[in-house]
């Protein structure tokens with residue numbers, strides 16, 4: 001296994017314009033995550049967790065700083081380069097599923113594989129759906145699926161291309177406790193099966209406990225608490 005970190009953030013700042021003036025959202029984030037780690041990102045509402053994840057995913061461009069993924073500096077990638085890099089290396093799961101409503105479960109999972117010219121995209125998508133227990137729902141549209149099932153489709157889609165980095169932003173936030181637990185078990189099982197790196201934003205302490213490490217974000221910074229953890233380790 002290579003020693004190259006899965007993810008490095010160096011002095012990331014994010015400033016966005018709002019009607020009330022510029023807002024400093026991220027204020028110098030430094031972070032290094034190793035391959036295969038599971039990381040919980042916790043912190044108060046509005047502290048910048050989702051913004052940090054958007055910067056990592058290349059869906060938001062930082063104002064300054066550097067983003068390295070698997071040793072590749074993606075900071076100055078064009079939008080097209082970022083889209084290709086995301087397709088090949090990053091899986092993302094959102095709280096509200098983000099499935100395409102006019103596509104079946106099978107199509108939702110296979111479409112990114114087809115874009116990547118992956119051979120046997122449908123067969124691979126079917127395998128991913130079977131791995132999350134949805135082999136009997138392949139032809140169902142999102143509106144015909146429960147919230148838990150929709151999130152399982154989103155998991156199948158995120159894992160389909162075997163990404164190096166899996167980002168999940170409160171993936172159980174819209175689900176009831178029992179369904180959320182099942183989705184979470186699947187998320188960890190799929191992570192284990194593929195041995196990718198998992199970053200998970202959560203407000204649930206039980207979930208954070210399941211991860212190797214917890215990163216605390218406070219007011220756009222990684223809080224002192226983490227620095228003490230690092231110093232003690």
Ligand SMILES: Nc1ncnc2c1ncn2[C@@H]1O[C@H](COP(=O)(O)OP(=O)(O)OP(=O)(O)O)[C@@H](O)[C@H]1O
Pocket residue numbers: 016017018023025043044045046047048049050051052
């Ligand atoms: N497009 C934007 N323009 C201006 N400010 C924004 C924008 N997007 C987010 N913010 C602000 O940035 C801050 C961080 O938001 P972010 O969504 O990253 O927080 P969070 O920690 O993920 O919160 P939550 O736990 O509630 O999801 C908030 O104060 C938010 O209002």
